[in-house]
Amino acid sequence: CPPQLIKNTARVKYMAFSSDGKYLAIAGDHELSVWDWALGEQLFCSLTLWHNTTAISFTPDDRWIVRASDDGCVRFWDREDGHLKCTLVAHAEVIRYMAFDTNGRFTTATPEKAVRVWSYRVGDGKYGPVTLLDLSTSGRYLAIGRGEGTIDVYSVHTMIKVREFPTGEYISCLRVSPNDRFVAACCSGTFRLYDLQTGERSWGPCGNLQCAASVDISPDGRYLVTGGLEHLEVWDLERRRRVHRIPNQWYRIFKVAFTPDGRWIAAASTDGCVRFWDWTTGQLQFILRAHTSEIRAMAFGQDGQFATACADQTVRVW
Known part of the structure; x- marks a missing residue:
């Protein structure tokens, strides 16, 4: 396929494609943006006023964008509206690596040799608080x-x-x-x-x-x-x-x-x-x-x- 030009204005540190190849997530130290890859259009841009980004990924169903950072937290954004939905305090130190499998689990790892496996489930939004x-x-x-x-x-x-x-x-x-x-x-x-x-x-x-x-x-x-x-x-x-x-x-x-x-x-x-x-x-x-x-x-x-x-x-x- 022909190359696509994405005009991202902030410094790029990490990128991740959705599993169907339709979307591209780009993260800098304090900015997260999602693009429609075919159109080259930005869908949303969210300022991440927390610590520096260390890893980024889509969930296997492409509904959530997940960002790990150097404060030991993993944050989940809704791909459709760009809103932060939840924050997981995963470690007491910086997260260096993060990987998802197809069974609703993901792994986080730190430089201090701490590796943790997490299970997540995505609700349908029909439930009350x-x-x-x-x-x-x-x-x-x-x-x-x-x-x-x-x-x-x-x-x-x-x-x-x-x-x-x-x-x-x-x-x-x-x-x-x-x-x-x-x-x-x-x-x-x-x-x-x-x-x-x-x-x-x-x-x-x-x-x-x-x-x-x-x-x-x-x-x-x-x-x-x-x-x-x-x-x-x-x-x-x-x-x-x-x-x-x-x-x-x-x-x-x-x-x-x-x-x-x-x-x-x-x-x-x-x-x-x-x-x-x-x-x-x-x-x-x-x-x-x-x-x-x-x-x-x-x-x-x-x-x-x-x-x-x-x-x-x-x-x-x-």
Whole structure:
């Protein structure tokens, strides 16, 4: 074919053709442009105000242009509109090499002999924004809550979606059971239980309005707790019935959790306190005055330590 003249105004460091030969990506230190090769016309030019370019490539489906840089990041641009879609922090040092295969994977390498293989999947743009995430205790499943009220469950090993549960309502909390059997979700003050094996809603909606803003499942997978404005409620997942209702006489509860041994329930609330109950008796055991303002998040480690995060951006480990 005859040679084509591309009038690129910036310094050229790297070039890559799309797999069908229709497009050419050109990268300098701080500029990325894409050209229609047959017409010799520039489709878009994006200023990359980050670190210097070290590698560039199209994904095998030619939908994304991928740029590696000396800050250790890999950035994905949409070929059609030229918008930056996502950034992967791949390494702590400069990336020197990057290569894609046809199976949705790519490899990055650094001068320090670090080689990493990544898996990526491209969505179809029909999903709402991600509002919640929960990784199962086993590390097998990732549950994603979306703005339009859908729960998507992915296999962590393959990053393929294995289940989709439409709730039709705003999801305030999400939890995968430790035995990987269920996904529990709080929606509009009630909770629902979804079966990962069958893909069907297993139970719910249950609970009174305003009672279920947060949910957790016991380490053995047998019990579920919800907390909100009015009560703490404990449910038996095998018998499908409520076993305890603990009145909440204090402040709104933002987060509930079973302790790692399953003995107690911890509830973090808007007054900055964490209250611990013996859920088998419904008795309050003690109160931890953790913060001076409302607690927005709480998480337990398997070693018994737990972290609380406050609205004033303070995080504490106990």
